Amino acid sequence: MSAQQFIQTVIGGLAIGCIYSLIALGISMIIRATEILHFAQGEIMMIGAMTGLSALWMADLPFVLVLAIGMIGGGVAAVAIELSVYRTLRSLRVPLINIVVSTLGVSLILQNVARLVWGSEPLRFPNLFAKHGIDVYGFAVSPQLIWIVVLGFAMMVLLQLFFRHTRLGVAMQAAAQDPEAAQLMGISVRRTTTFTFLIAGVMAGAAGVLLGSLFFASFNMGFLTGIKAFVAATIGGLGSLTGAMLGGLIFGLIETLAGTFISTAYKDAIGMALLIGVLLLAPSGILIRVGRKI
Amino acid sequence: MKSAAARVLVLGGFLAVPFVQTNGYWQHVFCVALIGVILALGLQLLAGMAGLLSLGQAAFYGIGAYVSAALTLRFGVPFLFAFILAGVAAAVCSLLLVPIVRLPGSSLAVATLGFNIIIYLVLLNEDWATGGSFGIMNVPAPRILGYAFNSERAMYFLCLFVAAVVYLAMERLVHSRFGRALRAISQDEDAARACGISINLYKSKCFLVAAFTAGIAGSLYAHQARYINPYDFTFNKSIEILIMVVVGGLGSMPGAVAGALIVVLAPEYLRSSGELRLILFGALVVVLMGFSRGGVAGLVPALGQQLMRFRPSRPVKATSSGEPQ
Numbered sequence: 001m002s003a004q005q006f007i008q009t010v011i012g013g014l015a016i017g018c019i020y021s022l023i024a025l026g027i028s029m030i031i032r033a034t035e036i037l038h039f040a041q042g043e044i045m046m047i048g049a050m051t052g053l054s055a056l057w058m059a060d061l062p063f064v065l066v067l068a069i070g071m072i073g074g075g076v077a078a079v080a081i082e083l084s085v086y087r088t089l090r091s092l093r094v095p096l097i098n099i100v101v102s103t104l105g106v107s108l109i110l111q112n113v114a115r116l117v118w119g120s121e122p123l124r125f126p127n128l129f130a131k132h133g134i135d136v137y138g139f140a141v142s143p144q145l146i147w148i149v150v151l152g153f154a155m156m157v158l159l160q161l162f163f164r165h166t167r168l169g170v171a172m173q174a175a176a177q178d179p180e181a182a183q184l185m186g187i188s189v190r191r192t193t194t195f196t197f198l199i200a201g202v203m204a205g206a207a208g209v210l211l212g213s214l215f216f217a218s219f220n221m222g223f224l225t226g227i228k229a230f231v232a233a234t235i236g237g238l239g240s241l242t243g244a245m246l247g248g249l250i251f252g253l254i255e256t257l258a259g260t261f262i263s264t265a266y267k268d269a270i271g272m273a274l275l276i277g278v279l280l281l282a283p284s285g286i287l288i289r290v291g292r293k294i
Numbered sequence: 295m296k297s298a299a300a301r302v303l304v305l306g307g308f309l310a311v312p313f314v315q316t317n318g319y320w321q322h323v324f325c326v327a328l329i330g331v332i333l334a335l336g337l338q339l340l341a342g343m344a345g346l347l348s349l350g351q352a353a354f355y356g357i358g359a360y361v362s363a364a365l366t367l368r369f370g371v372p373f374l375f376a377f378i379l380a381g382v383a384a385a386v387c388s389l390l391l392v393p394i395v396r397l398p399g400s401s402l403a404v405a406t407l408g409f410n411i412i413i414y415l416v417l418l419n420e421d422w423a424t425g426g427s428f429g430i431m432n433v434p435a436p437r438i439l440g441y442a443f444n445s446e447r448a449m450y451f452l453c454l455f456v457a458a459v460v461y462l463a464m465e466r467l468v469h470s471r472f473g474r475a476l477r478a479i480s481q482d483e484d485a486a487r488a489c490g491i492s493i494n495l496y497k498s499k500c501f502l503v504a505a506f507t508a509g510i511a512g513s514l515y516a517h518q519a520r521y522i523n524p525y526d527f528t529f530n531k532s533i534e535i536l537i538m539v540v541v542g543g544l545g546s547m548p549g550a551v552a553g554a555l556i557v558v559l560a561p562e563y564l565r566s567s568g569e570l571r572l573i574l575f576g577a578l579v580v581v582l583m584g585f586s587r588g589g590v591a592g593l594v595p596a597l598g599q600q601l602m603r604f605r606p607s608r609p610v611k612a613t614s615s616g617e618p619q
Contacts, residue, residue, distance in 0.1 A: 037400055039533075089584050097347070098583040101540040104533055105579030112572040227407065227529070234404040265419040272408035276394060279405050283397050 007139045009260050010253070015145045015214065017252025018152025022207035023229035024236065024244035025159065026078075026200030032176040032239045033196040035096055036086065039103040041204055042226020043110035044081075046219065048074035048205025049212035050118050053125060063129070067151065067209045074205020075198050081106055082197035087190070107223065114219040122218040129213075148210045155206060156245050159199070163241070172196060228255075228268075231275045237285025246287065250274075308454055312447040321446035323562050325518050328453035329511050330554035334538040335457075335464050335547065336507030341536070342545035343468060344500045345480030347399055349532045350391070350406030353413035354384035354505040356527030358512025360417060360424055363433040363522055373436040377513045384509025387413075388501045395497040410529045417524040429523025436517045449518050456514060457551075460507055464547055467503070476500055541582050542590050549591025556582075556590065 023045055030038045051073025052066045061069075085106060089099050129144040163169040175182040175192040183189050208217070211225065228251065236247025254274055259267035278286060312321050333355060340346045358380035365371040365379060394405045417424045424430070436443045436452060443449050467473050475496050478486040487493055516522050534557060542553020560578060564571045585593060 031400070037403065085580055092584050094584060095544070097341075097540055097544060101537055102580045102583040104537060105576040105583070108576035108579070109573050112569070112576070116569055116573075227411075230404055231408060234401055238400050238404075266415055269412045269415040272412050275408045276405055279397055279401055280393055283401060285401070 004139055008141065008145075009256060011141055011145045011149065013253035013256030014249065015148040015152070015210075015252070016256055017249035018149055018156075019207045019211045019214075019248075020225075020229045020232045020252050021156060021245045021248025022152060022203045022210075023226060024233035024248045025156070025241060026203045027226075027230055027233045028236070028239055028241055028244040029176075029196050029200050031233075032241075033172070033193055034086070034090075034099075036103065037100045037230075038200075039100070039226065039230075040081065040107040040110060041200065041229065042222030042224070043107045043114075044074050044078050044201050044222075045204040045208040045211070045225060046114060046217070046222035047077040047110065048201075048208030049217040049221065050114060050123075050208075050219075051205070052209040053123055053212060053217050054118075056126060063147070063213070066213075067206055070209035070212075071202045071205040074208060075202040077110070078197045078201025078204070079194060082194055086197075087193075107226075111219055111223070118217075118219060120219060122216040122221075123212075124216045125213045144214065148214065151206070152210065155203065159203070159241070162199075168192075168195060228271065231271065235275055235278050235285055237282075237287040240285065240287045243285055243287030247285070305458065309451075312450045318446050320562075321450055322518075323559065325446065325450045325453050326515075327555050327558040328450070328457045329515050329518070330535075330538060330558045331457045331551050332453075332460050332511040332514070333508055333535045334542065334550040334554040335460050336504040336511070337535050337539045338542075338545070338547060338550040339464060339467065339476070339507075340500055340504045341539055342543075342550070343473060343480065344476040344497060345399075346395070346497060346500060347403040347536075348406045348501070348504070349403050349529060349536060350410040350413075351504065351508050351535050352527045352529060352531035353410040354388060354508035355512040355515070355531065356413060356417055356524070357387050358384045358509030359516040359522045359527070360430070360512075361509070362513035363430045363516040364423070366434050366517070367430065367432065373434075373517065374438055377436075377510060380513035380516075381506040381509035384512065385502050385506040388505030389498075391501050392494075392498045395501060396494050407529050407532065410532050414524055414528050417527060424524070427524060429521060430516075431521050433516050433520045433522065435520070443517075453514055453518065456510065460510075461547060461551065464507075468547065472496070472499070537579055541579065543592050546591035552590045 023041055026044070027038055027041050030036055030041070048070040052070030055061060055069040056066050085102060086099055089102055129142075129147065134141055134143050134146060163173055171182070171187045172192045172195060174185065175187050175189045176196075179189045182192075208222075211221070215221075229248065232247040232251040233244045234247070235251060236243025236245070251271055251274070255267050255271045258270040262270060311324055315321060315324070333351060337348065337351050340348045340351075361383040362373075362376045362380035365376040366373060371379070391406070391409060394402065394409075397405055418427055420426075436449075443452050475486065475491045478489065478491060479493055479496060483493055512527075515526070519526075538553040538557040539550055540553070541556055542551065543549030556578075561571060561575050564574050567574055582590070
């Protein structure tokens with residue numbers, strides 16, 4: 001394999017990793033704020049991809065706008081589910097495991113609603129990017145992959161800034177760390193929880209458009225991707241945002257490299273073995289020990 | 295005494311099913327439901343009793359099915375031995391999980407899910423042993439002491455027998471020293487350790503028993519469906535088993551039975567609604583989750599209480615306090 005191909009593979013892995021990171025971030029945020037293992041996160045991503053694609057069908061939009069529409073789609077879907085299902089369940093004071101299983105029910109509903117609306121065939125995104133490679137230090141790299149990596153990183157940086165430097169972001173962190181104390185300080189935990197789902201949905205929606213433009217969009221694109229993002233979040237340490245980002249990037253890279261160099265059939269198995277290996281060495285993931293800080 | 299009467303009634307009901315419903319397809323569905331019952335009972339021990347959220351039960355189910363099918367088909371092993379060996383093989387494979395049983399709740403769930411995916415990929419890709427994506431065809435019908443379980447009805451009774459035995463065994467287990475230790479672990483690990491319970495040993499044993507149960511369920515499935523392929527044993531199946539247990543009510547063995555019946559039969563009854571089927575099923579799961587704290591098993595006593603309003607009501611337990619969610 002030439003250096004050219006190797007660079008392509010690494011950047012491809014980083015791009016996939018960015019997509020996993022965006023979904024894993026949402027999963028980790030939701031776990032921190034509510035302890036819910038959100039199995040429907042992959043479906044939110046799928047909704048993001050589908051709304052972005054539908055917008056593209058209606059008008060010939062530039063990629064950034066498609067991305068924005070996908071983000072809105074994901075955010076709206078996540079908030080709608082939080083308000084209608086999870087909040088109701090929480091107010092009924094059911095055990096946590098019931099809410100976790102309800103996310104599986106939600107995932108089933110979203111998949112099949114999407115199948116009714118958008119059909120069961122995989123849908124291809126129109127080509128949004130220049131076809132010829134960009135020259136980076138003498139290596140030709142697909143512009144699409146560069147876009148995904150740049151946009152993915154930009155979103156993660158924005159999220160970090162949001163959590164550190166805005167009132168709402170700090171309130172959300174406080175509510176996640178100690179809901180009761182936060183409530184005493186005048187933070188509405190219900191509101192921060194809704195915002196958590198909103199941001200998680202927006203991130204997932206962005207991931208959906210990026211993933212859809214890379215491969216294709218279909219009603220069942222979400223579940224396995226969601227599970228992999230779960231694994232990525234667990235590798236990074238469930239509940240740690242930096243961990244989720246790192247976990248996603250590592251998982252994407254390992255998966256792509258393993259698929260290229262070891263075995264295509266077993267690339268998922270290698271990812272899972274990595275997960276189990278990491279958990280054996282550090283049972284709470286690689287980053288949780290740094291502290292509970294986001 | 296009351297419970298003995300209830301049991302005879304329930305068993306009678308189950309025995310009557312293939313005589314009331316003579317349609318072959320439905321008998322097949324009920325058979326699948328009974329296999330689901332066995333799977334749910336196994337996970338109930340893990341999740342309901344020991345509080346171990348496992349999403350890898352379908353891996354053991356698959357191992358059991360493949361071992362049983364391969365042994366009877368390729369080596370001519372009698373069904374009874376293959377059936378036991380299927381359980382044993384699954385149990386032996388569960389030893390692979392020993393290092394990860396100490397993981398905290400959600401990490402354990404994701405790790406067992408990862409294990410499930412690995413096993414599924416092995417079943418899918420090792421063509422020489424598993425037939426790859428084509429699976430194993432023409433698995434023989436079970437034959438015990440010269441009697442062949444050829445018809446759906448005979449198969450139903452075989453599954454019912456196994457399910458009943460597993461149920462009784464689980465019940466014995468729950469009320470044994472082992473079961474008490476598991477409940478202690480699920481309530482407070484540190485306190486249980488202080489009482490001299492070896493946490494990891496008990497958790498591993500629990501995985502072992504649950505894997506054996508899933509393995510024999512897999513054997514029944516292989517010989518009932520007569521054809522297996524890797525797609526029957528994806529993590530979706532594991533998730534389905536989890537839904538069974540939680541719908542039925544965590545920690546209740548009758549609940550596991552009810553949950554399995556609901557999860558297998560509801561989509562079949564909803565078949566007439568065509569494309570809406572899975573949407574309705576998902577909605578059913580969501581609604582059931584909100585209905586009652588203890589799943590269906592908690593719903594029945596609650597309804598009973600509603601009906602028996604004329605009795606002096608028992609003091610309501612302080613359920614509305616605590617658990618800031």
